[in-house]
Amino acid sequence: MQELSEASPCLALDAATPELLGDEAIERLRAIAIQHGAAEAGTRIFRAGEPFRAIYGVRIGAIKAVRHDEAGDEQVVAFHLPGEFFGLTGIHSDRYVNTAIALERTAVCALPYQRLFQVANEQPRLRRQLMRLMSGVILTEQDQYAAMAGHTADARLAFLLLDLRERLSRGGPPRERLRLPMTRAELGSSVGLAPETTSRVFQQFRRGELIEASGRNIRFLDIGGLGRLAVPLMHPGHNANRTSAA
Amino acid sequence: MQELSEASPCLALDAATPELLGDEAIERLRAIAIQHGAAEAGTRIFRAGEPFRAIYGVRIGAIKAVRHDEAGDEQVVAFHLPGEFFGLTGIHSDRYVNTAIALERTAVCALPYQRLFQVANEQPRLRRQLMRLMSGVILTEQDQYAAMAGHTADARLAFLLLDLRERLSRGGPPRERLRLPMTRAELGSSVGLAPETTSRVFQQFRRGELIEASGRNIRFLDIGGLGRLAVPLMHPGHNANRTSAA
């Protein structure tokens, strides 16, 4: 389905890298990046509590970042899609705080953090990009947070679907059809809804002719309509340079 | 009530600064920091959409970061307490995305971002601390996010109260009594609850002998009990070096 060879987005630190970082920085990054082979669905990239060693980038596929309560049920904290980075919270704690699990056949690359910062010490522009990257993650988190707080299930899922549409179309223009890498349960969990509720809202969207959906295949019929549902929580400058955290 | 002169926490980039940064970095930071005088409750430090110029630190008082939907009602995104930094999302967007409002008489200091990064360019340890700071913000956001998703009003507020207790006792041991700088409505809004619900949960906590509360004055009677309510979403390493974002 998806090619395992591809212009490595692992080096696309945030948006337009080559111009922003300069050729030398790119070369240095390429040298330290460790390309991992394809991981099957369900593979854990790292577990909560493990010592922090590297920041990861998604090349192809998709990752979910989850936390477990002691009952053992998992709560999805974020999704990480191609071109995005995860594992950033480890910088602060020296340990990963989430567990990262592949949702489908997925390839990631690792940027070992010691070496990454060595390079950053010599490359001011890379430093700037790293800061922007982290700031962007904070922004994304806050958007998600605001999207959840005190809004209905429709609004949350409309927001999530539009968000995923944008991120899954990364690079190109937003796509009308796409295949979601996650289950209804995971979709719901990420915005604090039960799987049944998620399913019901999907039905409602179908009846309202907002989307077509069979299984994980989605077709967007009425972006404006979804936007109107999600609108209470949108804000300007909500677009480009999206990245996720772990 | 609170002294306006005090060892400036504006320079306390994250936890134990002097050892971590070195005297020179501290001196440089002190030189660029702009100490603002006391701002009355209700003062806006910056507004969403304004161009990003500086990162702010709270010296005394408290700040709320809010977003407005087009209906005009505000949603609290975060609180910023003494020793914490805010305005970090501006790095990514070149504009502030939230509005920062003083909750009480509050003094902040500004670290103009151009100069801050000039200093960071020459001080590797400062860079490291900045990264850690931002990583910590991401972590905090995720904690809040996880705290909200699919949990009851009791759990959310128990979590919030314990969090505030820890942050308001910054430096010293956790205090048993404290004065909350925000209203019930603001407390509730920050975790996605209506003010009435917040009030009712407070009553419930009182009846359960978990806290005493009259107005904004809180006394913690049973930390363990609160912890048990909030527990589904706690995780280890959740403590030190807290910071907030805007």
Place this chain on the structure above:
DNA sequence: CGCTCTTTTGAAGTGATTCAACCCGAGTGG
């Protein structure tokens, strides 16, 4: 001392969860 904003309380309404059953499609083995 009176005004206003905050907090509290009640009662009714609504939206999401829960529990349970059923369906569907993919994969497996007879």
Place this chain on the structure above:
DNA sequence: CCACTCGGGTTGAATCACTTCAAAAGAGCG
């Protein structure tokens, strides 16, 4: 090739939690 199984998805009915609306009591501030 078909029956079986298993996980994910859908649907219904009952319950529960939070919100909403309304009203009154407090608290803080001029």
